[in-house]
Amino acid sequence: MKRVFWRAGLALVIALAFSSIIYGTSTLKNMQEQKKAIQQQIKKEYEELKAKKDEISLVYQEILKYDQQYFEVQQVLDVLETRLTEKKTEIETTQAQLVTAKEKEDVYYKNTKERIKVMYEYGNTEYIAVLLESSNAMDFYNRLEYLNKVVEYDKTMLRRLEDIREEIEETEGRLIIEKAEMEHTQAEALIRKNDIENIRVLKSQQIAAANKKKEFIESEIKERQREEALLDKKIEEHIAAIERERQKQNNNALKFKEGFLKWPLPGHYRITSPFEKREDPFTHKIAMHNGTDIGAPNGTPIYAAADGEVIYAAWMNGYGNTIMIDHGKNSSGQHVITLYAHCSSLVATKGAQVVGGQTVVAKVGSTGRSTGNHLHFGLKIGGAWVDPMKNTKK
Template sequence: MKKCKRSIISGVLVLAMCMGTAVNVQATTIEEAQEIADQLDEEKEAAEAEKNALTDQLNQIIGEMNVAQERLTNKQAEIRQAEDDLVQAKVDENTQYQSMKKRIRYMYEVGNTQFIEVLLNSENMGDFLNNVEYVNQLSEYDRDRLADFQKIRSEVEARERALQEEYVVLRNLQDALIAKQAEVEQLLADKNLQIADLEGQIGENAALLEELIRQAEEEKRKQEEQAAAAAAAAAAAAAAEAEAAARANGGSAYIPSTDVVVSGNGQFTNPCPSGSVSSTFGYRTFDNSFHNGLDLAASSGAPTYAADSGTVLIAGWSDSAGNWVVVDHGNGFVTKYMHHSALAVTAGQSVSKGQQVGYVGSTGYSSGPHLHFQVELGGSPVNPQIYL
């Protein structure tokens, strides 16, 4: 009897504790549950509207990113064209400079006697003045042409700098858009969590409302039977004992070098003897593009060499070519060496055939360590393997 009484008391206490928890965190009446349901529906509707606004904002950002990416791609193409134009401008400037040096050297070696003889052999004063003017015009022509080419080169350099600055602005814009996208995506994820939580609360409140209605109907029935309290206590005790029984049943950079290596029998030496051909000159089917050079895959840090003697026009950084070197060999030949990890020459330096110019790397637009070797004749790319 005592055991049964203790079971009933403990069941009532358990029921009281559960009801106390419900009072603290949930509605205790049907009216309160209905008010909470209306409030949760309003909050969910507002959250859905915010979610739709965030989705529209995200779509707008993605559209702006697509536009920015297209502008970046176009700007990269403009920069590559400007780099090619700069190379050609330096080639023209260097060619004119070399030609002028040859004429000056000739005048120095033979002396000015031939020019004096030309002037003294003039038939009359008019002829004499014409010959003097011709000599002056020849010197002025060389100077003017060199000045013209220097001006063109300066203009191309300024254009390339301006394009690089525009590229940085566009890149910063894209980075800002990426950050904004991440922020909006996080807000959208948080909003989804909020909506999911509201839906959970709505479900819990609906279950509670249903339970409260059931309890009210049960209470009415118990009152009509005039044994509501005893029946509730007995039911609680029975539920507690059933729960206990269930548990009991098992509920549950720059590096100079003096190396010179000449290999092969072609017009040009192999610029990377330790490398192997990974992509040839010409059309490539895997990316539907035309490859302007010869890719020689090699380990990072492997030396690269000048294909022939010449003048280093460029030794520096390019967003696309990475650390690169451009050498003018004269007679219209220019070679380019791209994607170095470090360089061994500087711009304006004269290099001999087989002299080291850099170290293999994977800088710029590169998917692995290799040397992109490009040969141009008259400003147009040609197959490098013809000359190796």
């Protein structure tokens, strides 16, 4: 039964001895995995940021293209506006010329009609009188030719005035058509200008939205980088802690020397049960007694046998209140652990650093499977129980 207790105690000792390093390594691995996840997230966000910047750049290029088109359309509109103003002036001038030409034509036509009317009313007497007043034949023919020229002149002038009027009317019509065409072109240009302006507004909205998304991604990247920096700091601190733990164990190994365990009960040297096979006082069966029992009054201080770290300070089945101290490794690389059992009370706590021969770790008692006040002093080297008396100096 006692062997079962020792096996359970051994498993617990091993677990406790390496728990800090194992836990530290496990925690470090978790933090490194967290860092890897953060780095992957940062990489993903950088890819999103690049895509968003490319999108913004593309939209900016489109806006520049539409700005150029807007500028060109505006130039066309400016030219059209100038030409329309000029065309309106031309039309107004032509219309004024047309009015003048019509007035001249009307006046000349009116005068001609008056002469024709007079000739009709009075017959050809005036023309005949003009001819008869000729002094000779030559004068007659001259007067006749003159009268014919007057008639021909009237006809020519009427045709010329009519041609001028028709030409002005044609010019007016052409100018009106040109003006209408310009106004149509202007209307189309205005529509195009408005379309471009709407597109520019839409593209500006796209850029605003993209910039907002870009700023959000940048803030997320900064947050991830901040988390990564904090995690890096924690990892560094954790690695340093693990290194300190290893260094401490290495220091413990250097401090421990065979044959120089200090006596745990100064002034009390009575061995009540040595390290050997014996009859178990409870089962009455022969079994190995894996330690040395040292008799002492209840409450006697128990000192650490060597420098080390308390890895167990609690009740341990048949051993009652028990202290276990890890002293690191000896020169052969074997782990050294001492055990103090059946204590009435525990002074040291788990994790405490103790100094051999100086630190009180517990007090003598008779807890657990015990027949009287004593200290069960055990020593394990390299996983095997050995006689503590061969390694202890009184």
